Amino acid sequence: MKLDINSYEDIGIGAAQVDWERRVNFEKLRTDRLERVKRVLVEKNVDLLIVFRWENARYMTSFRFHYWPTFRFGSVQVVFGKNMESPLLYSGDEKHVMARMPWISDYSKFTPSASIEDPVYVMNWLKEVKQEVSKYIEPKNVAIDIWNTPLVKAVPKVFPNVEILDGQEIMMEARIIKTEDEIKLMRIANAITARGMATAAELIHNKPGIKENEVLAAAFKEMYEEGAEWTQCQNIVASGPYTCPYRRFTSDRIIWPGDLVIVDIGALYSGYFADFTRTWVAGNVSPTKEQKKVFMAAYQVLEDAIKAIKPGVTTWDVYRAGYEGKTFEEGYIGHGGFLGHGIGIAASEPPYITTFAKDNPIVLKPGMVFSIEPYAGKPGVGGVRLEQTVLVTEHGVEILSPYPFEESLFIR
Helix, strand or coil: CCCCCCCHHHHCCCCCCCCCCCCCCHHHHHHHHHHHHHHHHHHCCCCEEEECCHHHHHHHHCCCCCCCCCCCCCCCEEEEECCCCCCEEEECCHHHHHHHCHHHHCCCEECCCCHHHCHHHHHHHHHHHHHHHCCCCCCCEEEECCCCHHHHHHHHHHCCCCEEEEHHHHHHHHHCCCCHHHHHHHHHHHHHHHHHHHHHHHHHHHCCCCEHHHHHHHHHHHHHHCCCCEECCCCEEEEHHHECCECCCCCCCECCCCCEEEEEECEEECCEECCEEEEEECCCCCCCHHHHHHHHHHHHHHHHHHHCCCCCCEHHHHHHHHHCCCCCCCCEECECCEEEEECCCCCCEEEEEEHHHHCCCCECCCCCEEEECCEEEECCCEEEECEEEEEECCCCEEECCCCCCCHHHCCC
16 A cells, blocks of 8 residues: 655654744644533533543643553543633642643642542542532533542532533543644654564564564664653564464564564554554565465455545444455454554544444544554464554545555565
């Protein structure tokens, strides 16, 4: 698949701030994101929004914190109402926020970390929230983006007779269309990921006997040196028999010449994720005819799905274009009814391209960003996963991950 370069922005921009070119406008980024949340609150007539998800907190405040390998309640809380000028940020990082975040520091509150797991603290914290927001509004409804048991018990007591709404639905309506600056950050994140992918491919091609975890460590090193904050997931290097059935993590397996090797990686940069996948052939070995057939089965799904993307079509249309009617002799195409996911300030978010889209199709609009990641596999031969991050444009689609595929696997 060739990239149709319509402008220099298609291949990314520099990450540094400079005086000679318009790059990412972070002040505008912060303003635009908060304005989108305000607009949705007004349109949905939501009085009060409380978020705990890290990506939602960052979207509303630009508060960056250290990501844990699993979700941790209490790292940050953000409270925002439709009559408030700025959100209330609750965190344990008072000195950091006051020193470096003037756009939010005047409205910040500070609380011990990890307290949302404690029932007594949750009750007291919600009472404090109620007192703070009473300066602006007496809420008739409260939207919350994620729940745990202490919240389920405490919210109705602190906010009696108040309608409880889905805060994640509110946030996703604000987040699903990316701004110009968000897209620029995602281009940079994908460029950083390309550096990691290049290193991984070079080792797979030219260093026989290397282990999967060594390949991933080298890719991580490149991405972090380039300015990555984190990675899209634990990331995947799967080789040989672990490509079919597909094992979605990295081990210490030694990669043999001739193995198919799936590399699925993505960098986080300034809050925005990249995510793309390539499958390589290890060593200076020509792939077998069977390996080529597996690759082409996955590649055809990828091409057909991307060709279907344009404003006005639905997630179900894209899924059908990719997978419907396709079979693969003695093997299989597809991975659990899944073809793709949205991506942005979260590593995975709507719109989802799955079999479930049939009953809940989402209409694609310019500014949506998501991945297309088909899989094909044949036992005894191996598996292939390919993935592109794509932006829906006014006229179709732009590929944000224009990295080459393994040329030797194509059947021309």
